[in-house]
Amino acid sequence: MGLNNLDSSTETPLGKDVSQADIEAFDRLTSVALNPQEMELAENPDCVDPKEPRLLALHFHPEWVPLSTIETRLSRAFPAATDRLVIPTQHNRVTVMGPWAGVEVDCFATSFGQKIQLLVHFKSSNLAKAGVFLGMMDRTYRYRAHQLMEILEALTNPDESLKKEINNNGLDHQALDLAGFFACRLKELIHGRDVLETEKSEMLKNRLLTDFMLARNQGLDPTLFGSSLSVANVVKSFVKHRLNYQRFNTALEVIEEVRALGAGIVIPHPPQFWPALIDDLDVDGWEVWNPSTPNHALFLIECLHRANGHAKRPLLAFMGDDTHMSSKIRANVTEDKNGRGREIGFQPPWWDPQVSEALRRTGQSRDRTIDEYRARIS
DSSP states (O other): OOGGGSOTTOOOSOOSSOOHHHHHHHHHHTOOSOOHHHHHHHHSOSOOOSSOOEEEEOSEEOTTSOHHHHHHHHHHHOTTOOEEEEOOOBBTBOEEETTEEEEEEEEEETTTTEEEEEEEEEEGGGGGGOHHHHHHHHHHHHHHHHHHHHHHHHHHSOOHHHHHHHHHTTOOHHHHHHHHHHHHHHHHHHHHTTOTTSGGGGGOOTHHHHHHHHHTOTTSOHHHHHHHHHHHHHHHHHHHHHOOGGGSOBHHHHHHHHHTTTOEEEEOSGGGGGGGGGTTOOOSEEEEEBTTBTTOHHHHHHHHHHHTTTOSSOOEEEEOOOEEHHHHHOTTOOSOGGGGGOOTTOOGGGGOHHHHHHHHHTTOOHHHHHHHHHHHHO
16 A cells, blocks of 8 residues: 555655655654643643542553653642552553552453453562563563554555455545555654554554544545545554454463462453453452442442342442543543543542442441451552
């Protein structure tokens, strides 16, 4: 796929060779250094609770923001908090923050043939004996990191099934050619700037393609460019559905390994994979609320209560703010805009009257979750 594949009437800001403007856009999008404006955004929370004495945050993603900056943000968000249970959960990357280590694990549930995720939290002092688990996470991280490259390859060399999928979405070959050209240029930059085996590999996520397209679309016909963005999103979904999740570790393998580390395990945003709730997995609880699946709290609290009638250990109710710091500091990201409204440690439904009543009636509470879960992983 190249410039010559584009219709002759199509103008593009991208020349046949990588330009300085391409490099500058790419370097900006893959930078892991915070500029002064980003540092200010990272250190200053959007929400402040000046009186709350307890801080609970067990599902959030610092991404490339330094943990010391996260600490500053939390101290400003919860200035009165003297009791904290705060554990970051990067995707398939074990992260240590103070006495705790955490990770959000991609794994495969063999019993119902689907990818699921698990939040894993354990004492950082147990990291020395976590070699096997760290190896599992490294393999999973590397496999997931290859997904962007698969998307770029699919766009630059689309097979017939992909072309059919694009046609079924009402998109034409010209939009595919333009998206493919952007993908080709991005591949050149990834290899040419040598980021695959550096700390910048954290930035090689699927959204990088559309972010790069948005950064370099000046001069293009808006309708055609909008269609090319749609093509990119269709291809992302197509590749994600083809991802062979059976190459992941199984959920049971992950659970067995982390239980040996004294870890706690939580099922995050369970509406994304309902079967996990009836799979009798050895976990400590479920997220009954998450901003990505916000409309099931009352239902999940009731389901959790029923599940506790036969659970191996009492299941606890959790809520995950699921904050991604990239959404807070980089205005050009193409994530769901709702992600920008999330805040580490803020899970409003704990104080919703209906939710509070359901929690009370079923023996759950935020205080119980903090106290009991900390005791389990200590």
